[in-house]
Amino acid sequence: MKKQWTMRLLAVMAALTLFATACGDSETAAGTGDCDSVDEVSLQLQWVTQAQFAGYYAALDDGIYERYCLDVTIHEGGVDIAPQQQLASGAVDFAVSWVPKALVSREGGMDIVNVAQVFQRSGTLQVSWADSGINGPADLAGKVVGNWGWGNEFELLAGSRRAGVDPSSDYDLVQQSFDMLALLKGEIDAAQAMIYNEYAMILEATNPATGALYTAADMSVINWNDVGTAMLQDAIWADGARLGDAAYDDITTRFVAGSLEGWMYCRDNSAKCVDIVLDNGSALGASHQAWQMNEINGLIWPSPGGAGVVDAGSWSQTIDVATSEAILASAPDSGAYTTEYAEAAVALLKARGVDTTGQNWRRVDVTLNPGGE
């Protein structure tokens, strides 16, 4: 593997030298499609194609990556694939992963670095029926509370503790599956749900009492962003061992810029991005993906500090929760994230007149159809 990498590096360097001699100017004007050479780059997602990853697919299908002189391969996630592991082993060049999960891997010895914090907010909710009387974490006391486990439960645990509710004794914490069956069947009082996926699935289900779909009015939602225990989620991670190498650094900046431009495209053309996601083989329905696209945009925009740039406050809140809940033994070193590449990418995009903060983005109303079709 090492040998192959060295060979590739040599090849890239040789190619660069060649072009430098041929054209006298090897400087790539990023984002304009004026390419001297094209770099092959692979990205590992956490899950199968859905609007959660629309920005990357848009950048690929709309030729944005191409304009950054990148030939990108997107690997979908599977049940047994940990993106961090794929990245650290050198199987892919970049990976999308939630911050706490990636930091656990980093603490375990994987040299991976957050180079772009795409989602500025957490998408995790704790949902219950409106008539359950659960309006905040304090009301969870005495209830049956579902969670997915596998590192998805810490916003809930920290949020409960902060409200004076001890998860180990004050409520019945049970493992739930990724469908919303347990809540729909009344086996649990509150269920974990991503605002862009499982929450929508409830709103796509028929209420047997009315014969119509459930509505937001039927639901009570605890949003960890409001409680203050939200943890950062989707970010682009790079291989720490290769950062600092001029060629990889250059690729990283261009990849981050291309990805962010893809997300900006989806902010401004959400319907087109839904089509792109569907064309890339989603078996979940069109209205479900439209809902997801809208909510994902809500997790990204606005990005007051610039898209992809880690917000120091959100980062330290994530670390606080992670260390107080003992997910991490200690706070990660300062090398765990860098804003260098995202800032360079934002500067590139700004120079081209692209809106990099999305301050004017507004959530739209998406009508969900039965079953998300």
Add this chain to the structure above:
Amino acid sequence: MHRGENVRGGRTLRMVVTTVIALLLVVILWEGYKWIGGQTDDHWPGTSIGLPTTTDDLTMPHATDIVGELFEEVSDGRARLPLYLFLLKKGWYTFQEAAIGFTFGLAIGMGLAVLMLRWRLVERGLRPWISVSQTVPLIALAPIIVTWGRLHDLPDIFSISLIATYLTFFPVAVSALRGLQSPDTAHLELMRSYAAPWRTTLFKLRLPAARAYLFPALKLAATLSVVGAIVGEISIGTKTGLGRVILEYAQRYAVSPERLYAAVVGAAVLGLFVFGLVNLVERLVMKRTDGAERTEGVVT
């Protein structure tokens, strides 16, 4: 010969009839259990002991709803098409993965069997490892295989096929070895008396004798290759295939449970299909070698 074919025709009919009866039995059991649960509020009749699973329509949709779902229109990206067509389309992809995996598994299994036959030492050294290989959980294997594949610039579909290979080579190797060792001592001694080289004994005596052991294993291997392909798709992740469909439908189980069951039925049908294919090949091979043996018999 004519009579033999009649017997085979009868066997086909019997197989079809038993398959239909078995399917009906499953449906009757399913609906019966569901009915009992509905009568007793999910308890064993006459007791207060709960049934292992609840029987409401979310957990156990009616068999008719599952079959009906096959004709409902579903999303395939932006397109809409009946579920059975969608499954057929996705199943074709999974079939290819399974076929690649099966082919490799067959080659590796046969190769190992011949090696173990030729050298006792190899057999003693390899056998335990072959058995141990099947105790490694696929969940641990999948990331290793896909990482290895990507480091060697192989497409992910190849890694998925390798998982199918991993499941299929085992029954092939074990039963092929047993089959190759099956000829009577008398036959082996006859070959020896002809001073037949090892290779001639292998092709003229051992391989024909191994057929009877090999084909049942191949039928098992074929269905395992489908299982391997689907498991591989789910654990590694792919753009298409039945495993991918099952994964996505599982996620939306709460909204339409019958759709997931229908997809699982689709996977079962694919398993039956490859089983049938091997059956067909078995008949062709057996028929041809039957003839060959007869001619050989005349010569001797």
